[in-house]
Amino acid sequence: MKRISVLVAAVLLTGMLVIGVISEALAESYRDGVLLHISHGKDDPHRLLMALNMANMMAVDHDVLVYFDIKAVNAVLSDSENITFSHFPSSKESLTALKAKKVILMACPGCLKAAGKSKDDLADGIQIADKKLFFSFTKGRILTLDY
Numbered sequence: 001m002k003r004i005s006v007l008v009a010a011v012l013l014t015g016m017l018v019i020g021v022i023s024e025a026l027a028e029s030y031r032d033g034v035l036l037h038i039s040h041g042k043d044d045p046h047r048l049l050m051a052l053n054m055a056n057m058m059a060v061d062h063d064v065l066v067y068f069d070i071k072a073v074n075a076v077l078s079d080s081e082n083i084t085f086s087h088f089p090s091s092k093e094s095l096t097a098l099k100a101k102k103v104i105l106m107a108c109p110g111c112l113k114a115a116g117k118s119k120d121d122l123a124d125g126i127q128i129a130d131k132k133l134f135f136s137f138t139k140g141r142i143l144t145l146d147y
Contacts, residue, residue: 033063033138037146041075045085048075051147052094059101063138066098067129069108073115076107076126099125104137106130 036055040047055066068076075083075091083091098105106129107122119128135142 030140031061031063031138032140033065033142034058035134035137035142035144036064036066037144038066038068038072038075039070040147041071041073042081042083043071045083046088047147048072048083048091049085049088049094051145052091052098053088054145054147055103056089056094056097056101059098059103063140064098064101065104065106065133065137067106067108067134068126069111073107073111073117076105076123077117077121078123079121080123095123095125104133106133 034055036051036058038048038051042048051066055064058064074080076095080091088094089097095105105126107119107126109119109128112118112121112128122128
């Protein structure tokens with residue numbers, strides 16, 4: 001009876017070890033994603049540029065999606081001004097760097113409409129928000145930062 005108990009314990013322990021190793025391997029095979037929600041533009045350049053700077057830093061080793069709504073849609077138009085503040089890279093520099101890193105940049109269609117703009121007014125590389133991308137831009141966990 002004691003031998004059976006030891007054998008059962010050994011099998012259970014081995015099974016738990018195998019499951020733990022497989023779980024760890026699966027977790028490491030997916031990059032986590034960062035969704036940055038930006039709702040301010042030139043009305044609060046610190047918020048806008050800090051968010052863009054954070055997106056650029058995160059894009060080095062994470063999947064990143066940046067979503068612009070409310071007043072931030074005005075910062076991603078083809079004719080928008082280059083916004084600057086303090087030591088941060090400007091809005092145009094930051095957006096160019098994000099595009100080079102293949103970061104997904106999306107604008108809220110309802111907010112564009114409220115601003116009297118359309119998808120045709122967006123700068124190159126900025127797309128209309130696609131709800132499926134909010135969930136599929138990464139296979140890992142999703143961390144959200146709001147600015």
